[in-house]
Amino acid sequence: MTEHHAISRRAFTLGLGLAALSPLASLPETAMLGISPRAAFADGTAGPAVSLNNFVIRLRPAGYFRTASVNEDGNVIGNVCHLFNDGTSSKLILENVTTKNDDTNWYAIRTLLNFEEHKKTGYSIWSVDGDSDKDGKVIHVWSGEHDGKPSRSFAFERQSNGTYIIRDRTVEKETEKKDIKYLAIESNGEDQDNNKICHKSKSIPWELELIGYDMKKNDATVSSLDWITYSSYVDGPCWMKYVDDNKFLDELSIPGTHDSSTCSVDNDTEPQSSQVKCQQDYIPTQLLEGIRYFDIRLGKGDNPGIDHGDYYLLKKDAYFMHLSDVIGYFKTFLNENPTEALIMLVSRGNDEATDESVTTAFAKVLDDNPKLFYTSS
Template structure:
């Protein structure tokens, strides 16, 4: 039994028409002896340059060159409207199940091309015209002959496209769990492949940070060490919170359209308390309203641009409970239920099922993640003057936090990197194929909330992050209309 017919899902805000299908035999790469051929459920693409001559990255298949000779060409006219799926009757394998299709799409008189089954990462469609008005990104899911296309974004400043009035709770925001843990460390401690700076440049806008006061008896000390549980985040010495904050502010100065939500929690051994931490952060860090947003409510994007929005997972010292006319200080995310598949608490609605004690539980974790995506996707973002009254707007709902992270210190197969290797592709596939697929007039914005990830950016793989940002398209279209 061969592969199923071609399916195209348009997750962009513009209609697309498939115009030309060309068929090629798969170009192979000779693999070196002993190469470990790692297969994945989601077969990705590599971004091509305009010449089509791309250095091979995948272990099995080479990309097509621009001068590759097709063995068949078919002119078609298949329309795929925004946020719809077209299940065609097009056979994807005439000579072989591994044949490559070169698909040419058209929007507003301009054409764009994409090849299937080449290498391993998402691919921007190649414009076949000068001065293209749009950019698109595609992900190919091989086992289902499924092509998902979404609008490309400048990952360095993707928030620029969204309206100032948009509450942060309405956005689909990529995040990272234990964000600065990219250093050499115990494998159960390290959660990230690349630095926070690199994460910011590639679209991440939520950081999960854990700190330990270094001099809890000294009220004048600003020393906070970055930790993960009881462990330091690096085997080569203490890494300070101050350096991380400086790096974030530098990025925001260079990209004033952006914001970063920072979740801050106290961990590590010692005599320190939450109250001490809150005092240190208030006195030495989050004391400039031009650089930090600390009001205890979900801000609009316009209010948050250029700032760190502080989300506290710690209790407040008594004086801070009187901040902001007695409403307290910072977004409240203190004490949500442990190991929860879903908990509404303070300013957040959280999925944080983290005790994946056996590898068999990874599927259970994936299920909880996907259920939370659907909760977030059903929401309609209250944008004043667009989806709610401009004079008396509906207040924003909670921030939907979806932690993809989980681990078991004692089991190698359940360390963060091992779990992410299974979970990230599965989640990407779900978002491309199944998220918000119900038809009807009662759809939400199709967002996914804040998605908190492990090990993104490894070997240049930002597919999941790009896909999350792409989920803002329906809201962006609503705002621009």
């Protein structure tokens, strides 16, 4: 795609966090953004959730790159849970399950067939192969709802370093007590595809990444406070606060994403075969993961839609994403995390837009948010 000059190809720096990079700017306080501190991205709640119930998460063994996933994207009964470096079945939802005479918070783990469309496959519930308590038995997906089987119940115990030890309930069979079994991997130390997830007598620490809420909250994205409280990254989403104050922006390596908004795409909603989707996470989750550079491509109009070529991009609620939505995500994040700064590259995304239309649309954003952008040379 041909890139165009003028304002449509300019990179703008957003953020009160630039005050932490002292050679760059001294910017105003967060209150000047006009939004209340600690506002959640969508529902306005301020405090952390009561438990892990109905959180959408991603799991990986601590220190590993690969995440817990399911063969064939979790839509075939009996498919094995394993580590994988890509794929659409790495998003899981935790559902609280009740047990008799037990105060432990037990959860059913479900693989989401398509998080963007909020679909749960009928063959998604994590279970121990054969309901066995034998050491090394593989975890797989099975059919139906949680039916009280101990092999479908998992407890998450958060450690002081933010990691989780995860155990199942296969020890509780009537009055008989057997060795506790923990969620582990088949080959310890091997960060490779298809390393099966199983339960063992010896535990391993897991990193938990909080990436969404209950599917009933279709457009709710995770607040920074919940991320800090429940994710395994105890420092939260703020890495710029550790940067030497004497550093200039061009001395830093900035983590960024290409076609940043392409997590969910109009008319191209099956992520397994998408030719347009470039990202697994929506922008608010990318912000929490430490992404600070965003590639935003605009269509036509005063509040242009975000697009990738002929395809317009969607939010979690299945409505089209617009420039105002992206700016809203940025403002909320910066208000919650004033040590951070963002870089936004704006370009003309398709033939419906023109340099003039993009310039006009973004000029309005600048006019409406005079304290948000650093515009000096």
